[in-house]
Amino acid sequence: MGLRPMTGFSWDWSFAWSILPALLKGLAVTVQATLAGFLIAFVGGLALCLLRLARLPLLSPLAWFVIEFLRGTPFLVQLYFTFYVLPNYGIIFSPFITGTLALGIYGAARAAEFYRSALEAIPPGQWEAALTLKLPLSGVWFRIILPQMWPVALPMLGNLMIAMFKDTAVLSTITVLEMVAVAKDIGVQTFRYLEPLTMAGILFWCVSYLTARVIRTVEEKHAS
Amino acid sequence: MGAVAPYVPFLLGGVQVTLQITFAAIALAVPVAFILAFARMSPFRAMRWAGGFVIETFRGSSAVVQLFWAFYVLPLFGINLSPVAAGILVLGLNEGSYFSEVVRASLRSISAGQREATVALHLPRFFAFRSVILPQALPVMIPPFGNALVLMLKFSALVSLVTIQDLSFRAGLIATSLGTSGTVYGLVLCIYFALALMLAGAVMVLERRVNRWAGRDDTARSGFFTRRQSSVPPWAFGR
């Protein structure tokens, strides 16, 4: 385990105050990665889900496999894989972009399952009713099915966004300077871990708590 | 691929560590989940509050931060956990906090009528819980438990960040020494996926046994292998 510095028993407010700006800057990176990654998950998840349900030869089983594979393996290793393999094919992104991409792809697989369960929650009778209305296919989807899917899918996607927000901490392992990386760097440089790690934890908590509250409020408004 | 072959035994050692951590952490998470669920359903306000506090603390912030906190900060308070203990503790408490909601929902899904029948029959409380409520609630918990187990497997990769030589950590070591990261990480992803499938299969077996114990018909509904027919008709995609 090596030597452990024995400083930092007690909380030092002035030190905490001095590192807050750096942590907040890290938090900004965290939030950017979350939002960009979520956008990928939101769109990519729907595409993966529809592909999986469409019963196309080859493509649907492939979509199914991709979803299950990504959902069955750790994000950390997926991230390493993306980070170290892409350059082999001459694709060179910044760590931030690589990390966000990996986060978004992992999120897309999870979102695909949420979309699927929301679609399958629609009673089969709705499809049959749509058939008897003789609507065009686009009308069936946009006027009947999707409006019933969103209320079920959106809360799950909201929770996914919060989960992705917490997953961004893993990006610190590929040198993305998000909040946890910043906190750890401060610890390494100053030998004080108590304040930066505790503050990072609390900041994480605040943002995810607030987001959860916002989601719940929106949900309740929709319900009424 | 060939270059990796000599390292396969080393990787398999990592598989063992990964599985040990996964099982130890889930073995911690399940009792934690029950305790937290009971606390949240307690008639005492202080208990409900304490349970809610623990759950919100662990669910609200990132597991990575919690892991680093246990690794770097706890020793400052004189609590010197080995990395393995810290990893198991954080993973177990974290997943236990999530799973407590499943436990609570399953217990609540038992109808009020069943509970009232145990009262009207003057059944001792422990018997009522152990033999009436739990057998009905447990089968409801098993499919989410399967998810939690696979989640824990994935979660366990994080302990490589605090120097535990699990599968992910060893992948990193081999990748550095060989310089062929792509193959190594690809292989390791496949190993994780295979492990996830195995765990999902094991949970299906478990579900059958629990259903039989609880006196239900013993068809499993959990897991990767049960293929249900989609309710979305083929013509929805223009065919």
Add this chain to the structure above:
Amino acid sequence: MQAETAGARQSSTPAGILEMRGIRKEFDGRVVLDDVDLDLAAGEKLALIGPSGSGKTTVLRMAIGLTKPDAGLIRIEDKYLWHEQRDGRLVPAGEKHARVARRPVGMVFQQFNLFPHFTALENVREPMVQVLRLSRDEAGSRAMELLRKVGLSEHCHKRPGQLSGGQQQRVAIARSLGLEPKIMLFDEVTSALDPELVGEVLRVLRDLAHATDMAMLLVTHEMNFAADIADRVLMFDAGKIVESGPPSQVLVTPRMPRTRQFLRAVNDR
């Protein structure tokens, strides 16, 4: 009033086995029971009738401690359900005391509430093992005897899911009887049944009523049945007892307009 009930207990005149005094209950600010007094003598068969929502179920639930009154006293044999006597005074008591006090009471629910993972036999046997502390063998043979009485011995190894509603309700009756209650509460035990299954359950109840000296408190909408087995009928309306008397009076020549109106509505069904 306390002195009066305490005195009644010590006097040689047989006190009621169940007594409710001044029972009041509100749900969400709505008064559901309003100053209800109810007495049940040992061995008496008392039928409760009245329109939906008048508070009949609530009275039954109170008698077994599933619902706690906002005000009033409930006495079962010589114990008060939510009070205990200390220095000759009644002081509020908790759940623990209530668990002991309500022990002589049994209840059969409208929805049966059988334990779905137990067989019919286990449903009857296990409470006997747990509560009467009988051996499994002893409890098992008594349970079989009870199931035979309700006509279900050949179905004893089936689970509730494999039984019809009427059969389930008969198992539920046997299950309650197994604990040898002195007071049995029946809450519309035939209301959840298909019409053709009502008869078999009523027959069991009728036989029971005529054969035992157990006190019975029944909520029912079957007026003929009430007339047949009840010693006394109570008419409930809006949380109050509006009329009380023998079935020949309350059900045939009711005094109160409210009772007349209710009976006409029931007969028109």
